[in-house]
Amino acid sequence: MGRIDQIGIIVEDLDAGVQSWMTRLGIGPWTLFRNVTMRGQYRGADTLVTCDVAMGYQGETQVELMQITNDAPSPYRDASGALLTGMHHIAWVVDDLDAAVAGAQADGMTLAFMASSPGTRVAYLESEGQPGMMYEFIESPATRELMDSGIAATRTWDGTNPVTVIDMKAS
Structure with a gap:
């Protein structure tokens, strides 16, 4: 899977x-996306997840904070509907989501969630040997560009302009 x-x-x-x-x-600057929607399937059933997402960087790793803003069934809630706060997943940006999912399934992982939002497709998988941890694959050229830009901004950040907000409902 790589880095x-x-x-x-x-x-x-x-x-x-x-x-x-x-x-x-000391992590910053952050890009905050409001009103993100992800339409997909969670454990075989259709779902629509809404959330606000913030992205900052530590070295070359993106730190993603997510606030789930609806109560739809999703990998962000347990079976009773309670929010699963804390460390949730590790992720890789991939060129071919379907191939990455197929490879992970061949290694014994189970697909839990597959969804899309404009320009992005994601999949979350689980491993029986690692309960409570999700593995995410992200297919999106824009995400790779955002990460490269965020990593560069982090290297020279002087503490000013700490948060940029983008409202996805307005875009």
Whole structure:
């Protein structure tokens, strides 16, 4: 699978999460996406997940904070519907999502969630030997460009302009 591109963390309050990562760990700047929607299938059933997402960088690894804004069944909630806060997944950006999923399934992983939003497709897989951890594949040329830009911005960030907000509902 190669180098891990992203570490995903579920938070209850995205703004507080970003502030904490900036002040405690010095990570920034952040790009915050409001009103993200992901339409897909979770464990074989159709679902629509809405969330706000913030992305910052530690070295060449993206730190993704996610605040789930609806209660639809998803990999971000347990069977009772409770939010699964904390460390959630590790992810890789791939050129071919279907091939990455097929390879992971051949290695014994189980597909839990596959979804898309404009310009992006994602898949979450589980491994019986690693309960509580998801593995995500992301297929999106724009995500790779965003990561490269974010990594470059992190290297020269002086603490100013710590958060850029993009409203996906307006785009």
